[in-house]
Amino acid sequence: MTSGRLTLSWVGRDEALRNTADGGYEWVSRQDPRVTEVRLLLETGKAGDVTGTAADNLLIHGDSYDALHALVRNPEYGNHYRGKVKLVYIDPPFNTGQAFQHYDDALEHSVWLTMMRDRLLLIRDLLAPGGSVWVHLDDAEMAYCRVLMDEIFGRGNFVGTVVWQKIHARNNSAQHLSSVHDYLLVYARSKSDLVLNKIDRTELSDQEFWNPDNDPRGPWRRSDLTASHAYEDGRYEVVGPYGDVFSPRGNRWWSCSRETFDALREDNRLWWGKTGRTFPFRKRFQSELGGLVPTTFWTHDEVGDNRQAKAEVTKLFDRSRIFSTPKPEALLKRVIQIATDPGDVVVDVFAGSGTTAAVAHKMDRRWVTAELLEETVETFTRPRLEKVVAGDDPGASRRPLDGKAEAASGASRHRRPRSRSPMAASSSRIGSRAKTLLPSSQPSWASCTTAQTVDRSAARRDVLGWPLSTASWTRSWPEALLGIWTRENEQ
Numbered sequence: 001m002t003s004g005r006l007t008l009s010w011v012g013r014d015e016a017l018r019n020t021a022d023g024g025y026e027w028v029s030r031q032d033p034r035v036t037e038v039r040l041l042l043e044t045g046k047a048g049d050v051t052g053t054a055a056d057n058l059l060i061h062g063d064s065y066d067a068l069h070a071l072v073r074n075p076e077y078g079n080h081y082r083g084k085v086k087l088v089y090i091d092p093p094f095n096t097g098q099a100f101q102h103y104d105d106a107l108e109h110s111v112w113l114t115m116m117r118d119r120l121l122l123i124r125d126l127l128a129p130g131g132s133v134w135v136h137l138d139d140a141e142m143a144y145c146r147v148l149m150d151e152i153f154g155r156g157n158f159v160g161t162v163v164w165q166k167i168h169a170r171n172n173s174a175q176h177l178s179s180v181h182d183y184l185l186v187y188a189r190s191k192s193d194l195v196l197n198k199i200d201r202t203e204l205s206d207q208e209f210w211n212p213d214n215d216p217r218g219p220w221r222r223s224d225l226t227a228s229h230a231y232e233d234g235r236y237e238v239v240g241p242y243g244d245v246f247s248p249r250g251n252r253w254w255s256c257s258r259e260t261f262d263a264l265r266e267d268n269r270l271w272w273g274k275t276g277r278t279f280p281f282r283k284r285f286q287s288e289l290g291g292l293v294p295t296t297f298w299t300h301d302e303v304g305d306n307r308q309a310k311a312e313v314t315k316l317f318d319r320s321r322i323f324s325t326p327k328p329e330a331l332l333k334r335v336i337q338i339a340t341d342p343g344d345v346v347v348d349v350f351a352g353s354g355t356t357a358a359v360a361h362k363m364d365r366r367w368v369t370a371e372l373l374e375e376t377v378e379t380f381t382r383p384r385l386e387k388v389v390a391g392d393d394p395g396a397s398r399r400p401l402d403g404k405a406e407a408a409s410g411a412s413r414h415r416r417p418r419s420r421s422p423m424a425a426s427s428s429r430i431g432s433r434a435k436t437l438l439p440s441s442q443p444s445w446a447s448c449t450t451a452q453t454v455d456r457s458a459a460r461r462d463v464l465g466w467p468l469s470t471a472s473w474t475r476s477w478p479e480a481l482l483g484i485w486t487r488e489n490e491q
Ligand SMILES: C[S@@+](CC[C@H](N)C(=O)[O-])C[C@H]1O[C@@H](n2cnc3c(N)ncnc32)[C@H](O)[C@@H]1O
Pocket: 062, 063, 064, 065, 091, 092, 093, 094, 102, 103, 323, 325, 326, 327, 328, 349, 350, 351, 352, 353, 354, 355, 356, 370, 371, 372, 373, 376
C-alpha cells in the first residue's frame, strides 16, 4: 500500500472474533463462516401496531456484530437500512476492567479493539450520506477508538468530541483524579453532507436579554459592534444622540461599514446606554435569534447525569431491577435532536436498558436496537420499550426530557399525542417488533481460547491464549498491549 496513512496496529488485528456463550469472545479467522455468514432474524413478539415488514422498529436480541451484519447484508433489511441510517449512537462496554451486575467490562485491549473495529465497519455501511455515528466512551479506550475511527471513517470526517459531565460530585477517595466526565466521539459518514440541527435556546442562554427601552420587538441583548481584526471600512467616527463622538480605540475596528451602522441606527437597533451618552452596542433581539449551535461540553444541568439515568430506569420498574450503566434520557434527546429529524432511523446496537430506542420513539424517530444478553433484554429493554410503545412511560412523563433547565421552565414536550405525530400515519412508527438472531448454521469450531479466560501463565501460549506454535505473530506483551504506529507503506 502506498497511501502513507497512519494505522493503529494491535495483536489480532488480522483476525476476527466470535461471541461465546458466556458473553465473551474467541478469536477466529476472518474467513470463518460464523463471521461471514449473515444470520437470520426470528420474530419473538410485537408491541403496538406493526407493518410486519423490515421497516418496523426492531428490538434484536443478539450480538451487535450479527445484528449489524443482518441489517447491512440481509437483502430484506439491507434495502431499508444500508446507507439510510441517520444516526448510530453506541454506548459499548468501556473496558474499564470492572464486572457490572449485568455484563462484564474487562476485555483484553486487543479484543476490545477488534470487537469495535468490526462493528464500526458495518456501522459505516449503514450510515446515510448525511448520517453520523456517536460513540460513548470514557478514558479507558477513547484515545484508541479515536485513532481507529480516523482509520475507518477518515480523519476528515471527525466532527468533534463531546465531553459529558456524568457526575457532579467529587470522589474524594479517588486515588489520583476524580473522573467526572465521559466522551462522545462524533464522526460523519461524509462531513460535507452532514447538517447538524441547532439546539433549543435555554433559560440560561437567554438570561441576559432585557428591554429597558420598551422596544416593541421584545427583549434584546447587547452585542459588540467592534472587532479586533483590521477591516478596511471599519475606521470612521460616529456621533451619539447627544453629540458625543465615538470611534473604536487602539487596535479595534468597527465590525460593520458606515452604511450598515447608519441602517442600524435608522431601525433603532443601537443602544447608547441608559444615558444615551455611552459607546454604542448593537441590539440583538431574542425573537430574531434561531437555536444554539451545540457546544462540545454538556453539563449535568443540561442533559442529566448518571444518577438521574438510574432514577429514570428505577421509576420504570420496581426497585429490585437496577441497571448498572444506563444513560439519561435528556442526553440521548440532545444527541437525537442534533443528528436527526422526525422519521429518521436511529440505531443503537448496545441497547442495555433501551434508553436510545425509548427516547427515539418519543421523538418520532424510527429505531433499531440490539442487546446481547437475554436477561437484560427480558428484564429491561423489552419491558421498557413495550411501555414506551404503549405510551405508559411513567419515568419520562413525570419529568421533562430536557433535564433540570427545562424542568424549571415547566415545559414538557416529549410525550406528544399520537395524532400530532408527523409519522402518525405510518403504523411502522407506532409499534415495534422483537427479534432474536437465529444461531449460525455452521458447526461450532472448537479452536481458540476465549480472551477472558486467557491463562497467561501457560508457558507455550501467547497473551491471547493462542499456542505459540500456531500463532502468526510473536510480539512481546507491552507492544501488543499498546499497539504500534506504522505507516502502511513501510516494511
Ligand atoms: C453501557 S451498556 C449500554 C447502556 C445503555 N446506553 C442504556 O442507556 O441503558 C452496554 C450494553 O451492551 C451490551 N453488550 C455488550 N456486548 C455486546 C455485544 N457484543 N452485542 C450487543 N450488546 C452487547 C451489554 O450487555 C450492556 O447491556
